[in-house]
Amino acid sequence: MRIALLPDIHANLPALEAVLADAEREGAEALYHLGDLVGYAPWPDEVVALLRQRGIAGVAGNYDSTVATDYAHCGCRYEDPRQEALSHESYAWTRAHVSAATKAHLAALPFRLDLVATGGHLAGPRVILVHGAPTLNTLYWTEDRSDDFCRKMAGHAGARAGDLIAVGHTHRPWHRVVDGVQFLNAGSVGRPKDGDWRACYALVELTTAGISARHARVEYDVGRATAAIRASDLPDDFALQLERGGA
Ligand SMILES: [Fe+2]
DSSP: OEEEEEOOOTTOHHHHHHHHHHHHHTTOSEEEEOSOOSSSSSOHHHHHHHHHHHTOEEOOOHHHHHHHTTOSSOOOOOSSHHHHHHHHHHHHHHHHHOOHHHHHHHHTOOSOEEEEGGGGSSOOOEEEEOSSOSSOTTOOOOTTSOHHHHHHHHHHHTOOTTOEEEEOSSSOOEEEEETTEEEEEOOOSSOOOSSOOSEEEEEEEEOSSOEEEEEEEEOOOHHHHHHHHHHSSSOTHHHHHHHHTOO
């Protein structure tokens, strides 16, 4: 079974549309999102509506659970006062613009989803979906974390050799194996931060024999996204970040 994992869409409708088309071309039989559906771009309701229309389930990102619960801030990390101010502007804009239906959908997202080959009818590996880490959706699991950190997370998740734990949240794709457990950061569909502006998602092959995974990069109409950001009350910085694939 080929599964597409859609991380950190962040209200970027053109990026989501391009990734859905690409996943179809790739023959993905099932699609799941990894949370952070909203924030930073002007299509929160449209993104949630499209995912619902396509029946795409997924897990709660920090942005989803904070918007849904009217939390004080989005749970995002900032490296300087400017980033902090921008983060607050995005959060306030998003909270002011999401519909009640969108909020209800975000509130209902689960923390974690497990995918088991053949539904567990035969023994096989598991794909475990969370947004940040198995313990917390605000934890930034960067590529430079130690093997020990990965082992700890595998332990928290109850993952065994052969399983795969998929996350997003950092907006930077990576893939590694520790003690036979695969760890995959799927990147970000709508707000990549690795210097590549193209939408990023992951394709996972899940069989009773094992799991393989790879990233896919997709060109999309970034001009449509940046024009809509500049035409909105969102800070223009977010348009620049999309063009550059990062800060
Ligand atoms: Fe995110």
